[in-house]
Amino acid sequence: MIRFASLGSGSKGNATLIESGVKDTDTRIMLDCGFSTKEVESRLAKLERSAESLTAIVITHEHSDHIIGVGRLARKYNIPVWLTHGTWENCKDSVFPETNFINSHEDFAIDDIFLHPFPVPHDAREPCQFVFSDGASKLGIATDLGSITPHVIEQLDNVDGLLLECNYDSHMLHNGAYPQKLKERVSGDKGHLDNKQSLQLLQNLKVAKLKHIIGMHVSEKNNTDEYAIEALCDGLNCEASEVSIASQSLGFDWRELA
Ligand SMILES: [Zn+2]
Numbered sequence: 001m002i003r004f005a006s007l008g009s010g011s012k013g014n015a016t017l018i019e020s021g022v023k024d025t026d027t028r029i030m031l032d033c034g035f036s037t038k039e040v041e042s043r044l045a046k047l048e049r050s051a052e053s054l055t056a057i058v059i060t061h062e063h064s065d066h067i068i069g070v071g072r073l074a075r076k077y078n079i080p081v082w083l084t085h086g087t088w089e090n091c092k093d094s095v096f097p098e099t100n101f102i103n104s105h106e107d108f109a110i111d112d113i114f115l116h117p118f119p120v121p122h123d124a125r126e127p128c129q130f131v132f133s134d135g136a137s138k139l140g141i142a143t144d145l146g147s148i149t150p151h152v153i154e155q156l157d158n159v160d161g162l163l164l165e166c167n168y169d170s171h172m173l174h175n176g177a178y179p180q181k182l183k184e185r186v187s188g189d190k191g192h193l194d195n196k197q198s199l200q201l202l203q204n205l206k207v208a209k210l211k212h213i214i215g216m217h218v219s220e221k222n223n224t225d226e227y228a229i230e231a232l233c234d235g236l237n238c239e240a241s242e243v244s245i246a247s248q249s250l251g252f253d254w255r256e257l258a
């Protein structure tokens with residue numbers, strides 16, 4: 001059984017938990033660590049977990065909202081870190097107790113969780129996203145990508161749960177307060193997904209097995225939860241009650257894939 005939760009999601013920090021099996025003997029992976037050690041400790045406590053119990057930290061890319069706390073947390077609790085070589089080279093704080101390199105075209109396992117990485121178009125050195133599996137069900141995670149490629153769609157086909165970026169509403173971004181350069185970066189092919197792109201991805205995806213869909217990395221300035229929910233519902237042809245949004249302050253509570 002795969003269980004998952006979020007410590008927080010958005011441009012001010014990201015961290016997701018994926019665990020397997022029984023609560024106390026689990027493999028427990030933290031995907032990204034975009035919060036300070038203190039913040040991670042208190043957010044983990046809210047989810048009834050401790051940093052001591054983390055099996056590994058896996059990093060998607062080197063932007064600070066994904067790595068700001070990884071070095072300190074890994075050293076304090078002696079946690080092994082997994083990341084691509086390109087991400088590692090671009091980490092400012094890259095001294096980890098154990099460093100494992102990911103080939104973003106090769107599956108690997110951390111104890112009893114299987115990881116299927118896939119490269120994504122984003123303005124980082126060697127970014128990748130993941131499908132996590134226990135062999136029975138699959139959780140797809142796709143944030144921080146600027147465009148939907150056929151390869152990305154193929155990786156996310158037939159997942160049981162999907163955490164999907166809904167970063168911005170195009171109208172709000174272009175009429176908002178961001179400087180022009182930043183607007184171009186966010187909306188570029190290597191920036192972030194807007195609601196419409198997420199909707200289109202869902203329309204092109206095989207979703208017969210999909211039981212959990214959560215909008216991630218929602219901009220506090222250039223989007224609203226309502227817009228993101230509307231896009232996900234339109235993409236899946238479902239009710240608003242069937243989709244959720246991860247918040248920056250609280251993430252979301254534990255869910256499980258049966
Ligand atoms: Zn990010």
Ligand SMILES: [Zn+2]
Pocket residue numbers: 061063122124144
């Ligand atoms: Zn990023």
